[in-house]
Amino acid sequence: MNDSSVGQAGKAATVSARISPAGGLDILSRNEVARLRDVSGSGLHGLLRRCALAVLTSGNISDDPGSMFELFPDFDIQVLQQDRGIKIELTHAPAQAFVDGQIIRGINELLMAVMRDIVYVSTQLEQGGFDLDDSVGITHAVFEILRNARTLRPHVDPNLVVCWGGHSISREEYDYTKAVGYQLGLRGMDICTGCGPGAMKGPMKGATIAHAKQRRRNNRYIGITEPGIIAAESPNPIVNQLVIMPDIEKRLEAFVRMGHGIIVFPGGVGTAEEILYLLGILLHPDNAGIPFPLIFTGPKQSAAYFEQIDRFLRLTLGDEVAQHYQIVVDDPAMVARAMVRGIDKVRNHRLDNKDAFFFNWALNIPLAFQQPFRPTHSAMRELSIRHGRPRHELAADLRRAFSGIVAGNVKDEGVRAIREGGPFDIDGDKDIMQALDALLQAFVVQHRMKLPGGTAYEPCYRVRAG
Template sequence: MKKVQLNPLGWMSQLSQLEVSQLQDTTRSQLYDVFRNCCLAVLNSGVDEDNYEMLFAPYQDFDIRLIRRERGVKIELVNPPEVAFVDGKLVRGVHEHVFAVLRDMLFMGNKYAFLHDPVPADSVATTDMVFDMLRHAQALEGNDELNTIVCWGGHSINQHEYKYTKEVGYQLGLREMNICTGCGPGAMKGPMKGATIGHAKQRYTHGRYIGISEPSIIAAEPPNAIVNELIIMPDIEKRLEAFVRFAHGIVIFPGGVGTAEELLYLLGILTNERNAQQPIPVILTGPQGTEAYFEAIDEFVGATLGKKAQSKYQIIIDDPVEVARTLCESKHKTEQYRLAVGDSFSFNWSLKIEEAFQIPFIPTHETMAELALHSQQDTASLAVALRKAFSGIVTGNVKAEGIRQIKEKGPFQLTGEPELILRIDTLLQSFVAQQRMKLPGSEYVPCYTITPNE
């Protein structure tokens, strides 16, 4: 049996005796199971795998323990993956990430009763919680330079598209922009990799490569090797809110259903009249050959959420320099707007996010079947319903609890207005045909069926 003890890093080394006692409370077995799985995923940092069973199967004897010391808490790893070590020593970045998991899952979990109570109870409290978690992660420090670009896109992209994401990241790095992604492979890794070169050429020593994940997705998408700041939000809704309040600009690369979910969430917020003046640049971009992908996305948005939603983004094909230049030039507008409304540069408090976008959606066969997939509702409500539908498919594709449900009960069933359902099906089929649902080499078996109302 191999055991490795880790000393605490950062402010986790400054815990009080009461806080250490709370961390050692093993009565919350479900939270500890999630904590263990997140740590195991972090220890597999850089492994390209989107099947949680394949990732976790070799490590049934892995365990993680908290050891109380007078000056704080140590972590003991039992039979950890060898991939996390170099010449017998744990990689420094992985060491940091393990304590990031401790910070977010157990320390913040104690504060907010993760997995127990439906907290926070209202919109304001939810935003306060998102802010608090980013603050505890020390992510807001240094985020007042208006240079954080959130990059979304698929984990399953081809090499041509991956190289393009690196080139965009490189151009952003040359302009001293920092990168924030979902922390996994593919379009989440490429911009970070490119930015490291741009930062090095500019001798920019404050390069930040921030990965924001959540417990059920990190197991399927372990942090890529470039992430130097890891933040784990308690659920997908708070993860999405953290992205949009943290960002000074957003780039969306080609992706699958998860990327579509993120775009629908964003557009549902930006079409709110109270956000009409928000200067958040949103760019959809990809290399030559992705025109059809973005045309399909644009057509779907126009047919479902309307022209107003389409006006909230621009599509730039095969021009990394123009993408970076556009984002860099937007800094002045963002600065002027935040100053005018008295808002923070590091956290967008003034962005209005309705409670419907914040309430956690738990995909089950029942909740997926009950989604209101029809056009006879306002744009925000339709965006919420569509976002939930795509979120459920992500769950069925890669998340442990979703895969388990599909095995037990069969595919999720989506039912709705015939025209809308047909549009959803057409978009999803295009993702399947382009192999955007699973990593290359994996055969995709749909976790959903689509049926129009009679």
């Protein structure tokens, strides 16, 4: 039950309420509660408040990480320790998260998931439970976070399809993602996305209808995010399992370790970052022969988008890179059938090699893809985007370049760096820089990089050839 009152904070309707946890997290230690209430720099309250507000505004579409706090400047969340468990006190919370004064159950569950992951990661880091100095230790950290979140299911045949794509896409593209999700759902596939709107919501929405038609229960709609992006991409309402990874690199590794295949819809720089991350891993010699279905797809209006992506990948990483992906335009059923065939190969390969279905241990993810990239001006200038390097190493630096642009567009630390020091400089071989600039300019023209309120996009980067 909630004890609630309704009021106004700024211009948005709010509710103040004391709620009981839903979704499994009902006890915390006194030390954990103290850390969640600690507003100092070493405390967790600021992180909890930011992620909690993102969950409570589920369904909002905004590219601006600060806009939520402008709408709800007085919002606060406090964890109260009680003899029989915990209570959550919400002050000036978004009214959209409540119905007749009662918090929506799904939002309550996502709120508890946020708290669970923040507490768990913080505790493990404090106690030295995660060894983040080498590749094996980082992979084990990703596994432990996912296991603690209970997203790893044993004794289930491979059926988890990861869907990547932009949160700011056209109506035609959004409807297409729903059609693909529907076809996947009819074939018994579960869906995992970055949890936000657009191409992250559409496949889940389509799959829910198909799952209902097939009378399929215990469906998984997994959303994986991280603190730096959740404010710009609030979880969509369909997500029923939310995981907060510590940073973008561990988020990407979680997708690749959990997923049995990946579908990429049209998107912007974040989607390009994801593509380069996965292709860089698949291009590593140690991963030759490991099946991993990867499909690029969109409606016929998006054909030119994927043609440009394909040209850029072939120019930078060689024509052989195209062996690792398939492009399907305007055919949701073909996409689903191709993904099912690809996942059958994954299943057989893992049976032959006695690998787990629920976590891809065999895939070698080099440390360069795992270490957090801090988007500073010096770090962006030092990227080596030049021919002649091993392809997986070049892919790693290209991924970092796109990651820095994502940060400069929507992440607090990146936005602040651009405001204080001007655009990031990206340097490399002339032909790569020309192709990169053309790709980024196309994203701008296609409104795949834009600012809230219709503000004209001001690039946070400068491309140089030297």
